[in-house]
Amino acid sequence: MGAHDGKFLPRPTPETEIFWLGCRNNQLMIQRCTACGHHQFYPRMLCTECASAQVDWVQASGRGTVKSFTIVRRPVTEAYAAETPYVIALIELDEGPTLMSNVTACDVEKVHIGMPVTVSFEAWSDDITMPLFRPAT
Amino acid sequence: MSSLRGKVAIVGAADTRVGKLPEFSATQLCVDAALRALADAGIGKDQVDGLVTCNSMAEPHMYHAEMIAEYLQIFPRYCMTASAGGGTAFAVLQHAASAIVTGVCDTVVVSMADSLRTGLTREQAMVMQSSAGHQQFETPFGPTVPAFYALIAQAHMAAYGTTPEQLAAVAVACRKHAARNPTAQMREPISVDDVLESRLIADPLHLLDCSLVSDGGSAIVLTSADRAGDFPHDPVYLLGVGEGHGHEHISQARSLTTSAAVDAGRRAYDMAGLQAKDIDVAGIYDCFTPVVLVELEDLGFCEKGEAGAFVADGGLDLDGSLPTNTHGGLMSHCHPGNPGSMYHLTECVAQLRRQAGDRQVADAEVALVHAQGGVMSSHCTLILGREV
Numbered sequence: 001m002g003a004h005d006g007k008f009l010p011r012p013t014p015e016t017e018i019f020w021l022g023c024r025n026n027q028l029m030i031q032r033c034t035a036c037g038h039h040q041f042y043p044r045m046l047c048t049e050c051a052s053a054q055v056d057w058v059q060a061s062g063r064g065t066v067k068s069f070t071i072v073r074r075p076v077t078e079a080y081a082a083e084t085p086y087v088i089a090l091i092e093l094d095e096g097p098t099l100m101s102n103v104t105a106c107d108v109e110k111v112h113i114g115m116p117v118t119v120s121f122e123a124w125s126d127d128i129t130m131p132l133f134r135p136a137t
Numbered sequence: 138m139s140s141l142r143g144k145v146a147i148v149g150a151a152d153t154r155v156g157k158l159p160e161f162s163a164t165q166l167c168v169d170a171a172l173r174a175l176a177d178a179g180i181g182k183d184q185v186d187g188l189v190t191c192n193s194m195a196e197p198h199m200y201h202a203e204m205i206a207e208y209l210q211i212f213p214r215y216c217m218t219a220s221a222g223g224g225t226a227f228a229v230l231q232h233a234a235s236a237i238v239t240g241v242c243d244t245v246v247v248s249m250a251d252s253l254r255t256g257l258t259r260e261q262a263m264v265m266q267s268s269a270g271h272q273q274f275e276t277p278f279g280p281t282v283p284a285f286y287a288l289i290a291q292a293h294m295a296a297y298g299t300t301p302e303q304l305a306a307v308a309v310a311c312r313k314h315a316a317r318n319p320t321a322q323m324r325e326p327i328s329v330d331d332v333l334e335s336r337l338i339a340d341p342l343h344l345l346d347c348s349l350v351s352d353g354g355s356a357i358v359l360t361s362a363d364r365a366g367d368f369p370h371d372p373v374y375l376l377g378v379g380e381g382h383g384h385e386h387i388s389q390a391r392s393l394t395t396s397a398a399v400d401a402g403r404r405a406y407d408m409a410g411l412q413a414k415d416i417d418v419a420g421i422y423d424c425f426t427p428v429v430l431v432e433l434e435d436l437g438f439c440e441k442g443e444a445g446a447f448v449a450d451g452g453l454d455l456d457g458s459l460p461t462n463t464h465g466g467l468m469s470h471c472h473p474g475n476p477g478s479m480y481h482l483t484e485c486v487a488q489l490r491r492q493a494g495d496r497q498v499a500d501a502e503v504a505l506v507h508a509q510g511g512v513m514s515s516h517c518t519l520i521l522g523r524e525v
């Protein structure tokens with residue numbers, strides 16, 4: 001039994017494959033529009049800003065700030081019980097897009113809105129590595 | 138452009154028993170609600186030519202509305218299963234009203250029910266509801282439904298200085314109303330301290346900041362305004378309706394503290410030709426306490442950031458400036474999932490018919506009901522009145 005057995009693992013699709021491959025390589029990949037420069041997440045077949053189909057993958061800096069967060073005191077399922085209480089946060093990347101993640105490697109009570117964080121990666125299975133965030137140093 | 142204003146009326150409205158009802162399936166509750174609403178309207182099932190339901194989590198069916206029609210042995214011209222989470226109940230009124238006005242059908246029953254309490258295990262209910270999260274980019278991190286809404290609460294607190302006490306005041310106000318409603322599931326009065334001392338679920342939300350988990354059903358009968366005088370009770374006219382859709386996943390929200398309730402409300406007010414100050418009684422979707430604060434602000438009942446003080450000062454009470462959720466809301470009356478907002482609607486119908494007993498808002502002429510589904514995602518506002 002691994003520590004992440006039973007968790008809701010993501011099921012990558014052709015559209016998101018590059019993102020998950022990036023995570024396995026410890027790179028946070030997001031999309032950038034070659035027409036207008038807009039960064040976006042999650043991956044899409046068009047730029048949500050200018051509707052161009054010319055969206056490319058780029059490696060994000062991995063830096064961001066906590067836009068909002070909560071400390072989950074009652075896990076969603078038993079598979080998440082071991083790390084309870086855990087932080088669910090919305091992270092606004094320096095490039096602009098927001099994504100949901102966990103803030104780990106710190107006291108949950110220390111997490112606050114506006115806190116600078118940086119990406120870290122954790123393998124949850126042979127195929128899936130998750131992008132998590134920790135306080136920026 | 139023609140408008141739906143004053144063109145249709147609610148002529149029947151009824152709830153099933155609510156709470157813990159292991160003796161009924163979700164399908165039975167849906168049928169029971171429909172039958173009660175028809176009895177209230179004084180008509181038989183054969184007079185129904187339109188049926189709208191929502192799917193059930195406990196007893197899902199691929200073709201839900203068709204299944205209910207078959208169960209009832211009615212053969213409608215208009216049959217639709219709606220799916221917009223908590224916003225479902227109201228949003229369908231816009232569609233059902235349009236169907237009536239355009240002659241697609243004459244008499245629509247909207248019946249919604251589910252058995253979240255006894256039809257699912259606690260874990261099943263939690264997983265089912267949190268599955269609204271993004272399968273790849275949200276759900277793996279382990280968010281619960283309270284956690285999704287806690288993100289809203291934290292953002293509101295950080296932006297406007299809203300306090301846990303002010304959030305708690307929403308739950309206290311709902312419970313105060315429920316104490317006057319014999320059908321409510323939870324009627325024992327609670328204090329702000331009781332809320333704050335209840336177990337933390339997802340900071341800053343305590344157990345009593347969260348709505349109930351219930352079994353139950355609720356239904357209305359909608360028909361054209363021309364025919365509305367032919368029924369036993371005072372008709373309740375649809376004066377305004379508007380929807381607003383901002384996102385599906387909370388991580389994609391354009392703002393955490395201002396929602397598409399702004400758009401839904403503006404569209405409904407414009408159609409009705411009314412403003413927030415004209416509303417006598419309200420039903421505001423209250424799955425979690427912070428939702429009420431954001432909606433009160435977005436619907437213009439107070440300035441952005443001031444809803445916490447508005448509620449803490451008794452604004453939602455029977456003698457407050459906006460008596461709200463007088464049945465007790467999702468917080469204290471019942472919350473069977475997707476059908477939840479139907480009870481806000483049937484309560485406002487009771488208020489406008491002046492049938493709300495101990496909790497009647499004196500001289501109520503105009504009511505506003507608002508619901509949202511997803512995580513502050515899909516919004517619908519209805520404005521109802523005694524007169525066109």
Ligand SMILES: [Zn+2]
Pocket residue numbers: 033034035036037038047048049050051052
């Ligand atoms: Zn672009």
